[in-house]
Amino acid sequence: MTAQILDGKATAATIKAELTDRVAALKDKGVTPGLGTVLVGDDPGSKAYVGGKHRDCAEVGISSIREDLPADASQADVEAAIGRLNEDPACTGYIVQLPLPKGIDANAVLELIDPDKDADGLHPTNLGRLVLRVSEDITSPLPCTPRAVLELLDRYGIDLAGKDVCVVGRGTTVGRSIGLLLTRRAINATATLTHTGTRDLAAHVRGADVVVAAAGSAGMITPEMVRPGAIVLDVGVSREEDPETGKAKLRGDVADGVRDVASWVSPNPGGVGPMTRAMLLANVVDAAERQAG
């Protein structure tokens, strides 16, 4: 079997076109959504992601505000940037690019984000609402990558009800929160959260109808681990240097041969990554619509 492709790039383009219309409607009401970013240091990956987010904003008509701080910024410097974005009426939502440099307490920083401006859904209030099921509608922001995975499957008409989903990776932004979404009654999947320390990871993966690979370990999901016909989403990213060109190359968690076994795969790049960016924009537009009443 050769897997069909869950084309995140094309789907993100469709979503951006929809968001462009919603932004135009907000502007007619006198509201311009504005995304702020806080970037600390000069990690090339983080710089590239943040640059991409600002380009995405320009494409759909969202204004953007940058807080770029040097690598040696103090905790107080980062917290001051958060304070400025909380106060700035032009900023309707913002993100703090993670990871923050060593020495900065990321949880303390996330706590200071105004929950109404939390475009990543990572403030404890918003993650708490997700756990507490305060609302299963989108009335508070959801973490972008989990939302991206569900939206990508939904746009291909793939129904998760009753499916066994194996999530590989226990990070806050993906693994831990996606199980909460998958097991919502509206989705009704069964989720297993595994990680690189799981005793028989291969057995868990092989038992799953759907695999969400978000461990950040290049090529770790091999064809032998995947049940024929399974759906495989490749979320993890590792940056490796290409030995021939010396340039950075992105590698996902899913080995190439999985395409010969699975029924659907999301490529990486071109899968969940572009969808994550689109969901960030969706979170910003959702919040601006809520703020506009």
Ligand SMILES: Nc1nc(=O)c2c([nH]1)NC[C@@H]1CN(c3ccc(C(=O)N[C@@H](CCC(=O)O)C(=O)O)cc3)C=[N+]21
């Ligand atoms: N506060 C915060 N929020 C995040 O959402 C967040 C973060 N920190 N830190 C890092 C991770 C990673 N992440 C990606 C977003 C887009 C692509 C993406 O668009 N990738 C392209 C390739 C991009 C390239 O070529 O460099 C693709 O998959 O096709 C990848 C990864 C968001 N993250």
